[in-house]
Amino acid sequence: VTWRFALEEIEGSVQHAYAQALKEKIETVSDGDIVVEVFPYGSLGTSTQLTELTRNGSVNLAFASPGHLADSVPETGLFNLHFMLPAEPEVTREWLYSPDLLAAFRPAYKSAGLQLMGFVQEGWMAWTANKPLTTPADFEGLKIRTMTSDIAASTLRAYGADPVQTPYSQVYSDLQLHRIDGQSNPVFAIEEMDFHEVQSHLTLPRASRFISSLVANPDWLGGLDEQQQQWLKSAIADVSGQAWDIAAELNQQRLEIMVERGDIQVVRLSDAQREAFRGASQPARDDYLEATGKRGQKLLDLIPGE
Numbered sequence: 001v002t003w004r005f006a007l008e009e010i011e012g013s014v015q016h017a018y019a020q021a022l023k024e025k026i027e028t029v030s031d032g033d034i035v036v037e038v039f040p041y042g043s044l045g046t047s048t049q050l051t052e053l054t055r056n057g058s059v060n061l062a063f064a065s066p067g068h069l070a071d072s073v074p075e076t077g078l079f080n081l082h083f084m085l086p087a088e089p090e091v092t093r094e095w096l097y098s099p100d101l102l103a104a105f106r107p108a109y110k111s112a113g114l115q116l117m118g119f120v121q122e123g124w125m126a127w128t129a130n131k132p133l134t135t136p137a138d139f140e141g142l143k144i145r146t147m148t149s150d151i152a153a154s155t156l157r158a159y160g161a162d163p164v165q166t167p168y169s170q171v172y173s174d175l176q177l178h179r180i181d182g183q184s185n186p187v188f189a190i191e192e193m194d195f196h197e198v199q200s201h202l203t204l205p206r207a208s209r210f211i212s213s214l215v216a217n218p219d220w221l222g223g224l225d226e227q228q229q230q231w232l233k234s235a236i237a238d239v240s241g242q243a244w245d246i247a248a249e250l251n252q253q254r255l256e257i258m259v260e261r262g263d264i265q266v267v268r269l270s271d272a273q274r275e276a277f278r279g280a281s282q283p284a285r286d287d288y289l290e291a292t293g294k295r296g297q298k299l300l301d302l303i304p305g306e
């Protein structure tokens with residue numbers, strides 16, 4: 001049998017490394033009875049379209065990033081908010097992989113016709129533009145691309161930006177044609193999507209991490225035999241753990257490559273600069289609670305304190 005696995009990122013990305021590792025585990029443990037067919041970004045459509053293909057069963061597994069998914073699963077908007085996660089990475093890591101967190105999010109995915117399989121962290125979000133972005137005032141009127149959900153736009157509107165929601169595949173050309181002034185993504189993605197060719201500055205605010213979710217078609221999952229379900233579950237647990245380190249390594253390497261080649265100016269925000277953004281970010285949290293109510297508040301309460 002073949003399992004079809006769709007990615008929101010191209011070859012060389014964190015999601016691609018994840019899919020390759022999962023493929024290898026499943027094919028090995030099943031002795032080749034299961035073939036995992038991986039579809040990198042571009043072959044099947046935008047993130048939103050991939051989610052639809054998973055819902056209708058055309059693909060079995062896919063990544064669904066909250067930045068795009070939050071319009072249909074509002075609770076996931078939490079991952080787009082800034083200055084929400086603990087300062088200590090290990091604390092975030094443990095929280096993200098905890099069965100309790102998955103259980104808390106599962107019903108929201110279920111009502112959107114998706115089975116949540118796990119979360120995957122891909123590194124800090126970096127902001128790029130043709131200038132450094134060191135204060136909220138630098139965002140004033142800036143046309144900055146965000147992922148397609150409203151909550152993704154809220155986070156940058158809170159800084160005074162004029163957000164533009166577009167699919168990933170459109171970002172390069174929109175930057176090139178000056179339809180937008182900037183965008184935000186983890187470092188590895190900025191390098192592999194060549195955004196550095198059309199942007200002069202990369203600002204590292206450590207305001208939010210890029211977190212995606214792995215989803216499955218519920219009927220497909222229910223139709224797997226017990227052994228197959230077990231193989232999938234344990235492969236996901238292993239690979240999700242590794243993904244954190246894969247992302248850290250890729251992000252560091254790609255930052256070094258861009259600096260070495262002189263592709264882009266790197267700007268790191270000081271703690272004092274970050275405080276100004278932290279203060280300005282609050283309205284996005286209000287938007288999140290407006291969209292999710294008590295259910296959203298309960299999820300916020302699950303985030304470990306400092």
Ligand code: 6CS
Binds near residue numbers: 047168184186
């Ligand atoms: O910016 C985006 O739309 C995409 N960025 C990454 C790093 N992964 C998937 C997502 O769709």
